[in-house]
Amino acid sequence: MDTVDFISPERLKTFEKQTDRQEKAVALHNHTLQLGSSLMSMIALLELSLRNSTNQRLIESFSDTEWLLPGHASIPLKAFEKNAISSAIAHARKAAYAKLSYKEKAYLDAFAFPSGKPADTTHKVEVRKRQSLFVVSQGQVISQTTFSFWKRLYSAEYDATLWKTCLKRVFPDKKLKRSDVSVALETIYATRNRVAHHEPVYGARLEEAMNALEMVRNSLGASSATVDTSFKKFSRIQYLRLRMDYESFVEAWQTLT
Incomplete structure (x- = not known):
């Protein structure tokens, strides 16, 4: 070449x-x-x-000290920034989830689906429900902001x-x-x-x-x-x-x- x-x-x-x-x-x-x-x-x-x-x-x-976390509205932000924070939180949860082993991820189902996981649950829904369990810190969210x-x-x-x-x-x-x-x-x-x-x-x-x-x-x-x-x-x-x-x-x- x-x-x-x-x-x-x-x-x-x-x-x-x-x-x-x-x-x-x-x-x-x-x-x-x-x-x-x-x-x-x-x-x-x-x-x-x-x-x-x-x-x-x-x-x-x-x-x-936690103005970026869910439930905090102390700072007057516009819709674009609020959406950006939501995205950063989702990425922070995804990053935390990625560090778990396969067994640890599967263990989360007991909390994500307390009444049992429906048979038709897609992998995408399963992962989203698992990730939603994570409580992320201000620092973790900051690291995911753009x-x-x-x-x-x-x-x-x-x-x-x-x-x-x-x-x-x-x-x-x-x-x-x-x-x-x-x-x-x-x-x-x-x-x-x-x-x-x-x-x-x-x-x-x-x-x-x-x-x-x-x-x-x-x-x-x-x-x-x-x-x-x-x-x-x-x-x-x-x-x-x-x-x-x-x-x-x-x-x-x-x-x-």
Whole structure:
């Protein structure tokens, strides 16, 4: 097989449009993958830190340590976020169920079907009933929430109810607007999705992504962009690797295109 067959002609077309030889297109493709790896690493740390910082501020402001769990309605959320929480709870239960042995799973039938399991019960219904028995924790649900859920809490829909009341403390710089944070998170979210699907990030899209990551990294928990925050220290290695791969990519792009 030729190298192009490993990548696929369709995928390589994106890079062939930027170069004059297939060899250069392949090299550019591989530089893009390396950059994508560093982008995902940095975005993963940011996502992890954003959701935990946001969760902590919401707990402090609404005095509810289990606001994500069933039966809790202390935080004024929109329908989309409520549905996202329900999905996260279902995934948390599924994850807990997956850890059981076959015998342990079968043992749950005594509780899932106290009057006996109907003969026509499908496997799908059986599993759903078993999983519904699990009582999951706040931490288990948080681990199943998506980046989309957390970045939406910084959207205009929550300006009055969440941003002004508590989430401004996640980004305490008085010069920073909610819209600045929201736009940056949207850019990072879009970048994450592109890289996750092995789609290239270059040109203006790459510059926007780098600027958004820089802004959020400098602003999370910071009273000003120059403060050496805990998050900056926490993400230092990943950030340095990203900068190195970014510079390498830009140099390769200039050389190969």
